[in-house]
Amino acid sequence: MSVMSLPLEIASMVSSSAACDTRIADEIVNYLVSERPYAAAAISVYDPLTTRYHSIASTGYDDRVSGYLNSDSFDEDPAMRLYHAQGQSQVALKWAEMPFDGDYRDTFPVQEYYHPAGFREGITLLLHSRDGRHTGNLNISTDDPRFPSEQMLRAEVQQLQLVLGGFTDALRRLAPMSVDSELAQGCIVTEAGDVIDLPGTRSLESTIRGSLLSQLAGLTDSAIPAAFYFRADSTWFRVQTGVVGERSRVVVAEPEPIPFSLTPRELEVIDPVASGATNDEIAAKLFVSRATVAKHLENILHKLDCPNRTAAAHKALVHHLRALPSW
Numbered sequence: 001m002s003v004m005s006l007p008l009e010i011a012s013m014v015s016s017s018a019a020c021d022t023r024i025a026d027e028i029v030n031y032l033v034s035e036r037p038y039a040a041a042a043i044s045v046y047d048p049l050t051t052r053y054h055s056i057a058s059t060g061y062d063d064r065v066s067g068y069l070n071s072d073s074f075d076e077d078p079a080m081r082l083y084h085a086q087g088q089s090q091v092a093l094k095w096a097e098m099p100f101d102g103d104y105r106d107t108f109p110v111q112e113y114y115h116p117a118g119f120r121e122g123i124t125l126l127l128h129s130r131d132g133r134h135t136g137n138l139n140i141s142t143d144d145p146r147f148p149s150e151q152m153l154r155a156e157v158q159q160l161q162l163v164l165g166g167f168t169d170a171l172r173r174l175a176p177m178s179v180d181s182e183l184a185q186g187c188i189v190t191e192a193g194d195v196i197d198l199p200g201t202r203s204l205e206s207t208i209r210g211s212l213l214s215q216l217a218g219l220t221d222s223a224i225p226a227a228f229y230f231r232a233d234s235t236w237f238r239v240q241t242g243v244v245g246e247r248s249r250v251v252v253a254e255p256e257p258i259p260f261s262l263t264p265r266e267l268e269v270i271d272p273v274a275s276g277a278t279n280d281e282i283a284a285k286l287f288v289s290r291a292t293v294a295k296h297l298e299n300i301l302h303k304l305d306c307p308n309r310t311a312a313a314h315k316a317l318v319h320h321l322r323a324l325p326s327w
Contacts, residue, residue, distance in 0.1 A: 007159040019172035025057030040141040049248045072086040092158040121145045127165040136168030184254045191247035208232035227320035274316040
């Protein structure tokens with residue numbers, strides 16, 4: 001097999017696969033080891049929600065080396081610090097080529113983990129999405145210091161940086177809701193409060209970002225509907241949201257007026273109706289009279305073309321006529 005054909009073969013493997021597909025990842029690492037003089041290979045995914053690595057495929061590495069590759073201390077490796085500083089401009093360098101004052105092969109990671117496992121040369125390639133996010137690593141180790149050769153590094157390994165960057169993008173798996181509009185804006189809010197742009201959507205505009213995220217932060221998960229309508233300045237958005245991972249939240253907002261020509265006040269009324277609240281309970285929460293709630297409900301039934309309260313509540317749930325709690 002020619003050097004240039006290997007990246008093309010791997011690109012074809014991932015072209016139609018889901019992000020972080022372990023079956024495809026296994027095929028890739030086994031393919032690398034079978035087609036090249038590599039003793040071991042592993043693909044690790046970087047999870048921005050936990051800021052941790054985890055391998056989705058590995059061959060040739062024992063548990064001790066695999067544990068190190070997925071540990072917090074791996075990013076403290078001198079080579080990894082260099083690679084992170086280079087970012088998307090990382091040059092594929094093997095151990096012997098590291099631009100350090102001393103020999104990288106004499107460093108603690110090599111002497112403590114790689115050499116005892118029989119490895120004499122290797123490289124870690126940082127993978128990036130097209131928008132520049134670090135999505136994972138490709139680790140390759142050999143028991144022959146002649147490899148990877150210069151040609152393999154430049155014409156082959158280097159080319160895998162973008163080929164695998166999208167494949168290892170964990171955020172691609174974190175958009176469970178349907179997004180039909182090109183105007184959709186999305187993000188993921190981590191447990192620590194960090195906001196990460198959601199691939200496949202635009203960044204949340206400042207007009208909605210601050211107000212929406214601050215309101216979500218003040219509510220318990222059980223109080224937040226899976227989909228609801230939200231107004232930022234003069235624009236209404238249909239928002240979809242859900243918990244991902246352990247304590248992170250994905251948010252997608254699309255500009256969309258309230259359906260059925262409902263007014264903002266009518267939305268405030270139909271939302272608790274959908275939750276089973278009585279007119280008295282709604283009146284108390286909205287600080288209006290029971291008669292006012294009844295009049296709003298009469299208008300809502302007409303607009304929704306529903307014969308009664310139960311039918312309106314069902315239609316409200318189907319069309320996500322919900323709002324964030326304001327009390």
